[in-house]
Each structure stands twice: as structure tokens, then as C-alpha cells.
Amino acid sequence: MPEVSPVRVRFAPSPTGTLHLGGARTAIYNWAFARKHGGDFILRIDDTDSERSTPENVQQILDALTWLGLDWDEGPKLDGSIAGDAGPYFQTQRGDSYQPALEKMIANNTAYRCFCTMEELAAKRDAARLAGGSSGYDRTCRHLSVEEVQTKVDADTPFVWRLKVPEGRTSIVVNDLVRGETAFPIEAVDDLVLMRSDGTPTYNFASTVDDADMGITHIIRGDDHLSNTPKQILIFEALAADDDKSAVPAFAHLSMIYGDDGKKLSKRHGAVGVEEFAAMGFLPDALLNGLALLGWSLDAETTIVTPKMLKEKFSLDRVSKNPARFDMAKLEHINSIYIQEMSTEEFVQAMLPWLEAEGLSDAEDVAARPEWYTELAPLISERIKLMTEVVPMTKFLFVDEVEIDKKARAKALDKDSETTAIALKATYSALEGLDTFDLPNVEAVVKTLPAELDLKPRVVFQAIRVALSGSLVSPPLFESIVLLGKERSLERLSVASKH
């Protein structure tokens, strides 16, 4: 059997905020790719920005990934434990690995000291830009003699370590799995700072060292990192033993997700955090599906892609190069399909938290009258797109007294109050006489009312609907009456007809 290096991918969020849609999609692709290839999905927390990183954000990211159904093989776990041997999985705890990496680069002459001050650098940058050239570092310190360097070091002049971009090469080619070959002219690759004067590594250095140490084989990330890639390739090469070509991982750069105005998705566009979508009533599998489709397709026609399908079918060569706009309407449509696909039992369980949050129901109630919930569930599941719609649609079934919507009252009750009073009283009488309050009986007596009263069905039924549910929109009428029960139905009809 040929030796195949196992796939190892990583998702490395910065806990400077909660998990947003773009990050979630990156995580999904990494996860799906790992699962597809039987590899490892590693979660690393890039928390070097100590100013903005918080433990709360870390927790939120972990929760959001878990909610989405993404499981990682290595990294911090929800219960506080850590899985995997390639850790630590918090970048702030990996400090020890950067110095040896730097020393290795010093030894093979791929790094050098730079004594330029930030002010000097800024001035040079401005000048270079004004002259119309590239704005990279002018490499002054790269040409310092050994003696000059020694003098400055002896004088305790502060310095940073920079990458020595090799001479003699014309370009660095990034062979991207999504975009194909992209060549960066060598002049455009900057001698970037590896280690700051305070001894901490920069992002590009830390990230690359970590990826190398962790044996990452494929880096799948946002395309805002594409320009960083040639620099990172150089670092990978410098870090590698004996020109080991396999030391440079494969790259796949994902286009950004835009808001509906074509601008980069941000808070201005409303909800962008995964937890916000959960609160809006999206199902995890539906969000996963919708996000996966933002830049990837299974084929020409499939819209519904379950987590299982994603794990089996995901491939980077079907990732689109175009930036995608986030479309809430389509996501809602996908969500509604997932809702409809749920079994009655599943939907009852899915409704419960939303009802509980409003104090309308609890597990005990479900256990006490499972049939009632079983009848309710399909009536609701087929007409909502978001789980948040459950409460407004069913609240009238749980409360003792309905609050009748003003508009609904005006339209269905007060418009012709005498007629509606007659209709409601007739309904009252018809229902009052029923011994068995079930759907066939209720339907039998109510359905014939309009004809008996010589009124339009619409007038009669809407009046009843508003009297019982308080709204012009409700689940089907006869079913609603049965679910409400005889006592409450009569009570509400009586109240409404007196107005």
C-alpha cells in the first residue's frame, strides 16, 4: 500500500468576537473536507490579540460550532478538556515554539535583524508609494555588515527579525485548490516581520509555525489571506528540513461572503453571528446547509445537502471562486424544508424549547398529553419557516385568555358586529351540543353554519378564527377548535359575541 499522508486541517478563529457566518462557513468546509477524507479536523484558538480576545468568546465559538454539529478531533472541548497530542491548542500557550523556529531560520540564513524604527519605516513607505512603486520594506538592514549589526546589538538598539525573501527566484506560485495557480512576483513579496521587538511573533509567523508543528496538510481559509500566502510559503520552506517539499501544505482560499449590498458582511447587515441565527429560529442543519451552499455546490440541481451528504460529498474543486451574497430568503426557505422534513415527534421536541421560553409549556405537559401535541405539530410545521413563529402561532392554545389583535377585531368582528354576533352565537350553540369534541364532529357542525345562516363562509369562519385565536392568521380552523377544547372555545365565543 502506498504511503498516503493523512489529511489534517484546522480552523483557527480569533476569539475577538463570536463566530460569524463567514467563519462558520470556513469551519464547515474544513470539517467537511476532513470528514470526506477521513482526516483530522483541528480547532486552534488564535488568541494572540490579548486586548480583544476573551474567554467568553472562546466559549461562544465552541458552543456555536457544536450547535452546528461540527465536531473536532483535536482542540479544546466543551467540557474544558483538550483532545489531541499536537497541542497546545491556544496560540498564547504555544509561545515556546516560536523561538526555536526563529533560530532555525537564523541558522539557515532566512531571517535577519532589522533596526529600522517604525517612524523610519512609515516615512519610507510613504515615499515609495509617492514614487509609484511597491510599498514593501526597502531591505536596508538586510545589507548591514556583520560588524554593523554587532555594533547596534551592543548598543542595545531595538530590533525585529525579518524574513529574508530569497533572491534569484522570479516569483512565488501559490497552487491554490480553489483558484488554481496564482503567481506573485518576488518583488511583491515583502521581507515581513517575524518577531517583534518585544519578542512576540507576528500573526503570519505564529500561524505558519503552528501549522507546520501541527502537521497541517491543507489550509482552507478566507481569501483575505491569499496575499499572505507567498510569505507563509517561504516560511514553511525555511522551516522545513532538507528542502522537504511536502512541508508546504496545500492551500484553498475561499471567497468572502457579502451582505445584500455587495459589501463585506458585517454587523451593519443585521445578524451575522451563528448564535443570532439560532435565536432567530434556524435549525442547525439548515444553517449548515445554507452556509455550505454559499460558494459550494454538490451539482447543478441539489439544494438540500444534509450534514451526512456534506461529509460524503464535499470537495474543494466544486468551491466557487466568486464571492457570494448572503440571501436570508433562501436560507429561510431551506430552513422551512428542514422543518417540514422533521417527524412529528422531532418537531414536538423542537417546539418545546420555544414554548418553554415563553412559559407556555414544558416537558411534563408534553408527557401528559402526547396526542394533543402530535395533532398540533404537523399543523404548525408545514406553515412556518422559522422556529420563532411557533409561539405567535400557537400561543392562543396555551393561554387562558386571548388578546384579540386590534386589526383583526376591526376586520372580522366589529365591521358588522350584529352579523358576527349571530354567527358566533350559532357556533356556540352548535359546539355546545357536542358530546364528543373531536374533529369529525366539530367539522360537521361548524362547516354547515354559513349555509344555515346564509352568510359567506369567509365571514363566519374569520369571525370564529379571530374570536378563538385573536388573529386573522391561525392554523386550520376546525383543528384549532378541537385543540383549544370545548370549554375554552365556548368561553371565547361567548366573550367575543358580547362585544
Place this chain on the structure above:
RNA sequence: GCCCCAUUGGAGUAGCGGUUAUCUCGUCAGCCUUUCAAGCUGAAGAUCACGGGUUCGAAUCCCGUAUGGGGUACCA
């Protein structure tokens, strides 16, 4: 300024040199109907950003332009 990327109906996409340019969402109309949905049927909507090439033949390949985006920090 410089470097890189992208551009197919309103949105997401299929397309890999020869198709009536695919599918989904959305929109509109009809059916169903006690409301709202769902469902079903149908319709409108794309000179494949533009201009040049290459080719018998281009949405597909090449060059340029425009537009949008990313990068260009001792940020990540």
C-alpha cells in the same frame, strides 16, 4: 500607487471549445382554499461586464478596459 482575485437572469449556482445556457430561491399569474402557509401548474427574467483577439466554432482559451473585492502594519 503597487500586487492579487473575481465578474453567467434580482440572489446563489451548473457549465471546463459545439447545449433550446442548468437547477434553487425570489417575483408574477392560475389552481386548491375558511385565514396563513404548503402543494400543484405556468410565466416573465441572461445579447454569459465590456472591447479586442485565437478558432470552422468561445460563457468556456489569451490580452486589454471597466466595476467590485482583498492585500499592501512590529493587526489578526
